[in-house]
Amino acid sequence: MRAFSRLLACLIVAASLLAAAPANAAEPVAPLPDDFLWGVSSSGFQSEGSNPDSNWLRYSQEKEPVGNAVDFRHRYAEDIALAAAMGVEVYRFGIEWARVEPAPGEWDATELAYYDDVVAHITAAGMTPMITLNHWVHPGWVADQGGWKSDETLEDFTAYSERIVARYADSGAMWVTFNEATLYVYQEIDNGAATWFDAPWIFDRLAKAHNAAYDQIHAANPAAMVTSNLAFIPLSPWLFDAAFIDKIRNRLDFVGIDYYLGLSLDNLTAARALTGELADAQPDGIYYALRYYGGKFPDLPLYIVENGMATHDNAERPDGLSRTEFIEDHVYWIQRAAQDGIDVIGYNYWSLTDNYEWGSYTPRFGLYTVDALADPDLERRATDGVAAYTAVIADGGVPADYEPVVRASVCSLIDPPLSCLVPAS
Template identity: 90%
Template sequence: MRIFGRLLACLVVFTSLLAAAPASAADEVAPLPDDFLWGVSSSGFQSEGSNPDSNWLRYSQNKEHVGNAVDFRNRYAEDIALAADMGVEVYRFGIEWARVEPVPGEWDEAELAYYDDVVQHVLDAGMTPMITLNHWVHPGWVADQGGWKSDETLRDFTAYTERIVDRYADTGAMWVTFNEATLYVYHEIDNKAATWFDAPWIFDRLAKAHNAAYDLIHAANPDAMVTSNLAFIPLSPWLFDAAFIDRIAGKLDFVGIDYYMGLSLDNLTAARAITGELADAQPDGIYYALRYYGDKFPDLPLYIVENGMATHDNAERPDGLSRAEFIEDHVYWIQRAVEDGIDVIGYNYWSITDNYEWGSYTPRFGLYTVDVLNDPDLERKPTDGVGAYTDVISGGGVPGDYEPVVRQSICSLIAPPLSCLVPAA
């Protein structure tokens, strides 16, 4: 204990000296390659509205009701056009299994035609569809058979996947099989649809479902790019990797990463998230997350599938950061990562509009804000993030002399010990 105390004291003194030192001026940052992909993300249940029976429609009855959300179901042409106006190249959206297969084995052709039109609008706007097969939501009849606790669900999901893949294989779509599988399972447990005892078997079925989907997609289009995006959790990413991403590592064409918050000795505010408060942004953490997965999967490109900043009903954040500053700072660190040889091929901002954040409309992530609870017209109002993202896309990143608003962290705990001991130069 005495040795540990001395080491801790030395570390405190060391970090105090670093904190007192002025931030060093970085060399100019280079623009991203011309083939770097700029995108926006969304999901079906969170934005479509008029949702059919599903696990999450049932959960929402005990939370803030989802209602018509931002009505993407009827306003998708508008939202896709807004993305195209910014110069976006990839439009991520989800297909709702509950919508297209409302009862077992019966396919709703009208709802499939709706998704046909969504895909066509994305293509007509010159963008690539990024299609999510499962964004935490499954049909009510799947919930009734035990959800992913049941082997029947693995069989049924594979049949659903085959139907969707056959329909869109020739569109050049990128594919996300499961959105944030570890959080998917956590929310099933939190909503009392499963227990912690069930988790290992659920993850096993999800991994088998991903692998089957991967094979189906590649049989239909050998050139397709497939992933299952992971929720990046700082401090011990390896622990969460073991639950799912490590099980499917042999059937990934790129590593999809969702990065929202960091952790460091001078920024421990990630703990606020447990109580629903907003953590202070740590943009340089995205660099360390990318470096961690670049080292772990050296043969696979990386793609930031989600990165976004929440406000509470558009109120000023505790850290004072604007959405424009948030985007610019994170893109700066992606440029630094690419300069350091990390193979990053794309970035999606979450999300194109505000939406239903799994129980509440209070968190606002949208480039376009929508006041679902008070505006019956659901007007899409641009935030300062729209202009910033438009400029970032057109410029291939931030300007070479850009100086981040949020200073580099002291002893990053994104993926310790390397993220602390070997900081970005």
């Protein structure tokens, strides 16, 4: 009842604001500091191709097949060069556990050497690697032993992370242990590998695995920055926090946030995501997400590890937003957050290229678009987002007088009631 009454109060106040809502909430913004980190994000399974046996290779056989993806496995030098040419400073990629340990205790020297070269190309280009140890994918032999329902998996992952950490501890890498742990567990349930009754024990093992990897990383390099990025879910972020991030809060060097969907009284389109449709963008929601986690973790810096815009096969979006407008609007609100004293240290766009979006090639997120189904050459073709992101990086953000294309929301439900009752403007 308390939650309902708080939401009701939020809606009552919002009703009085709706008619008088300003066309925009633009306020002059300062550039982000010189040490702010600009990056791009990607994952192994979604982009590498030639995938070995894994839980997701098996799932993909019941969906649109992953095939060769965009063949990052053999074109990584090209993609890393494209990122460097934009001025990118952080290149996030994932190491595929299934690729480097195809059988229990058997390590593939060729695939380890491949990741060595990926890291070498990133550092040679003057960028910092951001290494993800697990991006929803585990080896087929791990799936056969029950995945994260098994204590064996906790032991096996800890051995895997120890080997990878030792290999790249001197690279200056930033680290992500688990990508979006709450959605990782949801996907395992949705694909029939676990049940809701298994979830509490799976989260417990994931937390123990994160903590062990964190300790390994800091033993090897005390200065390393480690997180487990979270998928921001509006309306009740605290509920999802309790499942995982709260369990590991003492072993985080920064809070990694993935922000895609907003929610407000005048934008309830996030519900479309449940059916695979595109929700209308709500850029100011990134401000409220940052403000929420800035308050929750006042001693930790924040980093937007993923933020990106999908189109359906490059068709115009329902909200009419271009990739340029999406990037600039979100960066504007990050500048607003920094200006208001929120300790945000970096932003990664998802993703450098189009990729396999967990069952389909229809959603296109890439700064460079790639037709994985119809183009045998897998040509990387620049979208308008390339020039926009290049300019944003060079300028430290958008100009001081930038006017957001998407109007400020009326009664943000990102973190109700605060995000409604205390708006940014």
